Amino acid sequence: MELTFLHPLKTQPLWLNIIITLGSISFFKLSLSILTWVYVNFIRPPKNIKKYGSWALVTGSTDGIGKAFAFELANKGLNLILIGRNPNKLEEVSSEIRSKYPKTDIKNIVFDLAGDLSEGVGRISEVIEGLDVGVLINNAGISYPYARFFHEVDDELLSNLIKVNVEGVTRVTQAVLPGMLKRKKGAIVNVGSGAAIVIPSDLLYAVYAATKAYIDQFSRCLYVEYKNSGIDVQCQVPLYVATKMASIKRSSFFVPSATGYAKAGLRWLGHEPRCTPYWPHSLIWGLLYSLPEFAVDSWRLGFCLKIRKRGQLKDSRKKDM
Template sequence: MEIGFLETLKTQPLWVIVLFLLGSLSILKISVSILTWVYVNFLRPPKNIKKYGSWALVTGSTDGIGKAFAFELAKKGLNLILVGRNPKKLEDVSSEIQSKFSKTQIKNVIFDLTGDLSEGIKKITEAIEGLDVGVLINNAGISYPYARFFHEVDDELLNNLIKVNVEATTKVTQAVLPAMLKRKRGAIVNIGSGAAIVIPSDPLYAVYAATKAYIDQFSRCLYVEYKNSGIDVQCQVPLYVATKMASIKRSSFFVPSPTGYAKAGLRWLGHDPRCTAYWPHSVIWALLNSLPEFAVDSWRLGFCLQIRKRGQLKDSRKKE
């Protein structure tokens, strides 16, 4: 039968053969992509993160994704350096973690990333001195209170977006990386955003999206620079997660809880320079990539205008 098929194919015009070959290659490419997606999301084993070192440093560790990462890292047997601006919240999170994982050693670093960066980095440098810090989770970040046009972004918000999302992430990495380089092992995870990568644009969140685009490129460059030195650098690109920053209270299938995201995030740690760790988010990414950019831009603009309208209404009620 196979011989008959080949003989039949030979009798066809050249253009039919070319179309057949192109179609076969397309099917093969799609099949490989689907099988790869299934493998990396469901079958690929996670790395043993303890091989990187016995300590992990997490910024923005008192709420949301950062707090969830801290718990998951403690569950994996790592000691923690928790960075946050609120002393009471840091103590509460530390106590909560140690009540569940009594063997976990925890150091708290009080550091307001919108404040004096030099002083904060000095505190981190002192805290990690002599410790085998193998994992860095650069999670701390800020967004807009709600969607707004660029000309409506005040100076304080503009400065804080750049200071926290760009400068602080860069400086914390600069403080932790040299010791990893000496030990020739380490993992750095920078939390990016779908606002910069998944969708073609994020209107009414321009500065936030731009700072997260920096994080993506920064991570990719470091990945290439240090991959031969035993250091894995990765930018994780989540879509919506049920956090205070996203103003989402309830989780769902497409909007994971911080814990759900952190579990997925650790499974991807050490694999690939960029990832969408929570697999339903990758389905949304594929769908958005299949649509024309102008259509996604139009949808996103309308969506963000509604967020802006609700935010302005809430502000006006507060003033009354």
Template sequence: MEICTYFKSQPTWLLVLFALGSISILKFVFSLLRSFYIYFLRPGKNLRRYGSWAIVTGPTDGIGKAFAFQLAQKGLNLVLVARNPDKLNDVCDSIRSKYSNTQIKTVVMDFSGDIDEGVRRIKETIEGLEIGILINNAGMSYPYAKYFHEVDEDLLNNLIKINVEGTTKVTQAVLPNMLQRKRGAIINMGSGAAALIPSYPFYSVYAGAKTYVDQFTRCLHVEYKKSGIDVQCQVPLYVATKMTSIRRASFLVASPEGYAKAALRFVGYEARCTPYWPHALMGFVVSALPESVFESFNIKRCLQIRKKGLLKDSRKKE
């Protein structure tokens, strides 16, 4: 009764502020508990329910290679798509030596070359196979940070062709196979440069291409979710790969194996996700900062990367 009397004696504006503050706190606590469940308690889905075969593009190194091993471990057969036949054979041998029951087919495809011819070979290879999962991992970024006017024509064309055209056409080639069975999962690799970071200067074409991948994926998610197809854009930040030029993994930098293991637990859930929880934490911190603060920090960091890249180029010319 005393509490009720106390609240009745307070002005209306103070009660409104108290109510709004309580709602904000409850929303924050709910969000925190939900995130804890998603990242540490929620079980991954049985990937074999989608089908017995998985396609991975760009599987000869980094995240793509780690995906291939993780999928083989889970009992899926593989169709591996890459441009270098020797590296493809090396990956196949490595997977077979560890998972001898895994069936593997390969498709040689240069995403910077004749994509239509590569897509034709993919269609021929997967004919009659029960394709359950497609991981569009093939992609490229800048060799180092550059002003937009410094991006040469070859790099510009390849950034768009590999990241945009390649992802789009491979998806279009594989989707009918899934629709026939009304089951499938398509994973498109986005980037924190497009989804988590307000702006990504000096990597403008790469960020723009990955923004396309993000929106393309979210549209497909809505189009096909009633057809039994789960379409998802995964948004990593830093992973220790050749593309990022980061050599060692750390708390905020995932190893390819660590990222792939976390990523497969998210298949079949959200339309867009950041599977590696330290990356999600980093994204939350960035979103909480004023955009001007992060922008200033990011410009300085990118200019340092550009300086090192220019120095490396000058040494090559000597």
């Protein structure tokens, strides 16, 4: 008796074979994405930051993420150029860093990015002349005191948001970049925000979110323009971090301290042009993008309206005092 063996796929309908094939492709892509996420967050070694140069320049270095970045860069053996608007705070931070890392050379530049940009940028150019500035951390930025509708944003706040978050970052980068080009090496980190990238609509913070969207696009363009010149440009996109600007005092699993964020940020420096360095934030990112946009909008609006109400109550109490 002659036996005939049929291939399993030939006994199934064509539509079922297509579904199985598409399912296999989807499973492979999902598995690859998960493995990539695990690698970049937990296995991939950080770059040797000192290869970019011996000096790092940090804006907004007297508080929060900027201050934490300064400490971490000193820990990596880099000398520092610290920029801040308050001379007393600058000196305090410098003293703290020197006491912990005595070999670190530090230069302070008093510069309010909401003030005279030409004068401040000129001061930066003078200080960095002849220095091997390999890392630039554009961290300085301002947000709303609390959530508010666009028509409630006064002229001074509107002007400062655009001047500090857009023009300030652009002008500081313009001052530091030529030296990196000359040496054919460097790394620029622009601190963006989930308000512009991760969360589809950060309601009641319209101008702030728009300025951070500029930072993202600015960074992406510079990344492409200068990646063949030895310069790595990156926009880091954090969600909530326990800082004064975020009005969050305590850190948690999903809300890192400034130091916790800075440690993660340096691990990602020099890699992808846009990243969310603190890995629990990327879990929130994935969740938000899996939800319908109208659901996220509704949640954000309700959340921000509560922040607005608390802010207005605080303002009214101040007026009554």
